[in-house]
Amino acid sequence: MKKTIFALAALGAFAGAASAQTNVTIYGIADVGIQRIDTNTTEARWGLDSGIQSGSRLGFKGSESLGGGLAAIFTLENGFNIDNGALGQGGLLFGRQAWVGLSGGFGAVKFGRQLTPIFTALDSIDPFGTGLTGDASGIAIGGTTAAAPGFRPYGVRMNNTINYSAPAIGGFNAQIAYGLGEVAGSTSAASQLGASIGYANGPINAVFAYHDANNAAGTGDSRTAMLGATYDFRVVKAHAAFAVNRDELGATRTGNSRNAMLGVSAPIGAGTVIASYTRHDDRLGAGTADADYWGVGYTHNLSKRTNLYTSYSRLKNDAPAVPDVNWFNVGVRHKF
Template structure:
């Protein structure tokens, strides 16, 4: 009995030591609001939505100091729908799940499910942050599916103005290394009021016979009274837009917008134009307006409205819909208002 007690105390001491050496934090975001959509293949709908300005989530982040500026890091982040309580993305940690090593002043190497470099590029350029509210650039811009599975990513985290990352997602198909494969890269310069980015993504379909390529360049300039946003994107082949794979794509896209802060508020406005050069000729134009009001550092109220004018017929694959942070949307017009809280 005495030996067992000593062993138990020793195990407890070791566990406590491990916990003390690893800094693990719990974080999250809860977001809900009212959404009204119309102009699609079905009747208009008004609903209580989750993750409109940003997807609701619960995450765990850990860092262990290994000495010499080297650290082990991990992120496990699950999405959920606050309106129903069900999990999102169809997986336990569907938002992010990776582990890696970080060298201070040099960079990170991360392995697991991660954001695509192209999504990070769009997120930096779009006034609505890539996938936020009715004005989401994701309604019409490709983002490489937002996340990549089975991915090795190398990202620079130096203190200088250059930012960069390269990612490779294994297709893991026996006998065909190109099937289901994803590759991406981002290069940027961020200094003072200037933030310029270039992002690229390439993906292969399940049989490895078709691929899609998307490239985007653009940036922002902060004039203090307002921030200007400008981006241009080119897409070719099988690309994913708003969660939908679209084959035989050949487009040139433009997004222009502004963020105007005043007091505890921020006004967001953007215009996105899609020039479809394929035989389908499915041009589209989106105009979006949004506003957020900070109640505190962690809580804000928001509202947004957007309209897409599609040349493609309702219900076709090139009929783009107005979604938000967690939904593809059902029509070409939408309004949403809600509350977001971070913890």
């Protein structure tokens, strides 16, 4: 018993010393709601779903001063499904983020699984914050009934990533990220490259982002260039984005499309009304994958950390053979 008490005391003393040197924050989001999904060819599906407005998560982030303005930084972020307790992101322990790096007057360099520059850029100008149905981060376009005309089928996170973020100067910010493919005999296969440059000052927030993802064989890639902006008129904020998408396999172009998004958000009392319209223009398949996607939503703050939300969206495909899709949800989100 005495040895156990001594060991616990020693561990507590060590933890106290470590916490005095390193600032560690534990944070998270618990988000769950009731959601209805239906198409014009299938019956409606009702479910209790996790992470509708924001992915449910548990995270740890911290920094340690190394002197001379240099600091060690890290983030470990686990994603989970609050409706059934399962791990998110395919069962990864820290599937949302897992990185360590250094920061200082030069900016920051981070190594590990990270959000891509193009997703961060889109999140900053999407009125739905890349959350809730109606947002601009849908997975694909056409052919799948659970898809929305978002900006690409990739671009949320990158593995094996080296990311450099420049220090903000005069409202300007920039970052570049490279994800190693780790394929023997090839430096291009399965690799990814992303970059963004933005300007945020007063009512203006503008950003340009680029992402290039090579396939696993190194024989083709998918590229997106996106320009977006918001302008805050105080009573209402305007949102807009435009993206050009190209897919190539060898010398053959397999994809060519455009996406355009217009949206608004307006504070009303303790809540915010949001709406957006996205148009997907297929330039390769003679318009067979064209689609319109619009959504409306409302969030209501119960406190600084807890809010209620609801949203409705509709995907209308131009091709008669591709089903149209409707989404509706209502839920609660708590940040801690």
